């Protein structure tokens with residue numbers, strides 16, 4: 295009797311409980327399916343560091359290897375920063391063309407903040423009114439076609455001097471990489487600062503550029519930012535920033551002194567000196583941006599604050615776009631790309647979209663003129679009878695990719 299009456303009370307309670315659970319479960323599933331995000335595929339990550347351990351010494355290669363497994367659009371995590379990685383022309387087009395406005399900001403990074411007065415440089419400034427004004431000054435006044443044409447004498451003189459030095463060293467082994475580095479440094483210095491600064495500036499620029507390749511733990515794991523102080527990274531960045539300031543101040547002082555000795559005829563120079571600040575801080579950056587609002591890309595949800603890496607290196611070697619991509623066949627470019635702009639996105643050496651490089655014209659004429667002069671006037675050979683096929687092409691990761699070992703050649707004049 296007692297058991298029976300207990301069951302009479304218990305069964306309705308049990309029944310109500312089950313109904314309540316079914317109701318809650320149904321509600322939860324429908325709420326969850328509405329809010330559940332469809333993120334891109336992700337490789338497994340470790341606590342705290344996320345996917346950092348998978349980058350290795352050649353992040354471009356490691357990211358391509360990961361994309362071959364997880365697909366051309368992946369979501370990685372560097373510390374607490376979600377990072378979208380694009381490895382195909384199709385994904386790059388979606389990001390840099392279809393959704394360009396959402397993807398055109400830059401990540402907030404400690405090293406550029408220290409080196410560039412809180413990322414006030416055009417290349418690192420976040421998207422907004424300040425960056426728009428900088429970009430318009432650069433595109434409209436500094437690097438437009440007329441301005442680039444006006445630097446013709448500088449280009450011709452510097453390339454002429456390089457050719458002269460190559461003739462003098464005829465028959466001996468020369469380091470082609472340093473010849474070309476000096477050429478581009480000299481041309482940029484002459485148009486931006488009024489004269490060349492030789493070794494002193496090359497050394498400073500190398501230290502400055504190298505700083506951008508170093509990993510600041512605090513940018514990705516803010517509560518561990520003390521490691522940057524302890525490791526000396528922050529101190530090194532501050533020292534480079536101070537040395538750059540000292541150098542620029544000496545350039546300004548030199549120009550102000552010159553100006554005080556100038557007559558009215560020399561007013562043209564004044565305009566040039568005003569460009570110092572703008573041009574001296576140009577550095578080509580890798581394609582890293584930051585999303586400023588939630589967006590859907592190729593059906594995937596990408597949250598605001600996600601950092602984006604376009605692996606242009608992997609795209610340039612994608613077998614879906616290129617026949618025998620690893621083979622050196624310069625003729626594949628003939629009749630295919632009439633300029634360096636991103637049309638079909640499998641080849642984007644200067645980036646694309648709003649944050650694309652404004653220095654295309656400036657650098658294209660220098661590269662073409664220098665290359666044409668070298669191959670027209672010299673026979674080039676590798677030292678010690680090494681064949682071109684055996685040239686060591688091991689690459690070194692940096693703000694730009696370059697050969698790990700210097701390109702040593704023997705240049706013999708053809709006539």
Ligand code: HEM
Pocket residue numbers: 416417418429432437576577578579580581582642643644645646647648649650651652653654656657
């Ligand atoms: C062969 C030479 C060069 C290459 C391959 C190159 C490549 C690039 C690339 C890939 C970007 C990033 C684009 C993106 O984020 O989508 C960039 C940005 C930039 N480049 Fe170049 N660049 C070169 C020369 C120059 C020169 C000579 C100048 C200036 C005189 C220059 C000025 C800039 C600036 C200011 C930016 C930042 C643009 C922005 O964030 O709005 N570049 N460059």
